[in-house]
Amino acid sequence: MVQMIITGLLCGALLGFVMQRGRFCLTGGFRDMYLTKDNRMFYALLIAIAVQSVGVYTLVALEVIQISTGTLPLFAIILGSFIFGIGIVLAGGCATGTWYRAGEGLIGSWIALAGYILMSTIMKTGPLSPLNQKIQQPQLPTNSMADTLGINVWFLIALLLAVVGWIIYKEVTKPKVVIPTLKPKKTGLAHILFEKRWHPFLTALLVGLIAILAWPLSSATGRIAGLGITTPSANILQYLTTGDLAFINWGVFLVLGILVGSFVAAKASNEFRFRMPDVKTGLTSFTGGNLMGFGASLAGGCSIGNGLVMTALMTWQGWIALIFMILGTWTAVYFVFIRGRKEKKSKATVQTSITTA
Template identity: 70%
Template structure:
């Protein structure tokens, strides 16, 4: 049954690589380019998953408990995670699938991410993690804390997302020049044709739904998750303890292999070595990701895609602060240096 995690991961890695489902770029573009399409795509994936998973719960396939809301750890951890993904050049899932493309900077970020996640969960920072998570509200469920049925929250989300999609699809299409296709049929569709982000989002949402019953069948009652499985891989490599191997580990390994298949098929795979500065920055970003995601109880997938779909405060607060962290880092990494260059150029011209 654990192999179903590998299959699910391969599908997710393939879809995310071909659809360029990059949440780091999406959150950054919201601030820098005023382009919200990838954020809208995320909302579509959340909505599809929410409808599907709560339908499965309704029919008794598995149970879900939202637990308590460790609000302080979620806010601080998510903000730090948002900063980390800018330095790392990709979020947790994005780092896995970009590593499958041969981007060695992502391998460096991935090691930092796995290392710090393991340190936070079972290493010397575990007391910090547990003490901050102890500051919590009794319920994490939006429905339980407000008395409003979950179906109302889902219906509201469906209405908002449907309205957004309708308005976006009514906008004039921008024709992007492309090379003459080399393939035809299914091969062209899978490996050559540009995928619309909304189509990719629907596929990600469907895979996220499928992940729940497959994972629950192995005793892991959760959907897509990246942080704990990533830490488990490193912990298994160090200790050899088979208890660290579960459905989630096969999932993240599958993301890597799925991305590799997609990248090879679309002729996008190649090893790319970063310069020293980029390598150091990637490693720092990976460590920030590992620290933040562990503290927050999830990354942009575990919290931003899954826990949002489950209508929890943790999910929606985490998504908000991941975005704010991404915007903060984007200002200092991309915006401020350009402003300084313009000021220096203006000053130089004035003195001349």
């Protein structure tokens, strides 16, 4: 238990610290791909996936860990991931992003987190558990992309590395845009850690390394998995309502560690402050959190569990989920940002016409 607490909190704190300082938000990344045609955060995700993929399969080859990709509940993954993508826009952050933004003092993220944990619990062991299981029942026998294609998994990893290498080359050779910055208030390591803006690609490298570290640390406690957010989040409420210690595992301390690490980073960089949303925003955040919990439970993972971990394992589940998360995000962005703004502008024009008539 002591090992579980220490290593889980440590890994989670590292992840929360890095994500907070690097602003590693996949919700913003998916949204910006559609709104501003800015793909940098998506590219950063691909880097983190590639780093973790190399690390995990190296650990497998060295027999440090064992993995199983399981079967493929295709319909549940498509439906759940699409709903999850809608939810993260309404919640203002994905599952991990909600945890680390809660550590910054954002009350809206706490509200979204409450909805996320509540619905995840309801879907896994509550009244909606039968529905969850029924939708997940139709399953294809093979989830591994390498097994389906009849090739060694390292060929797929090599292809991903080639794509990532090309992306990095294209990005670093772009003309540099000089952005004026204020004179640093800190010096040395303190300036780098708590003041200097982190490059998304550096953040992605660190996230990938932490994701690798999670595998042996988690496996050492009997939990054969890497980073995961949805089930551990539900485990917290499951334990609090039942008192069953079986719900306490390495993943629980991982998500609590994210909160701690983010808080430390935010306080040290003077970015922590309590921010209370208005009623409408609070209700939207809670609704988004519920959609996140519903969708992630159906799909068998969130933007981290599917979008980062299962993609790195080269599974159909991970890459299909990632595609439909992005499509869900874009759908919500269209109705919330684009169509919503058009309707507001149209109403304002009509009101002005009436006033001047």
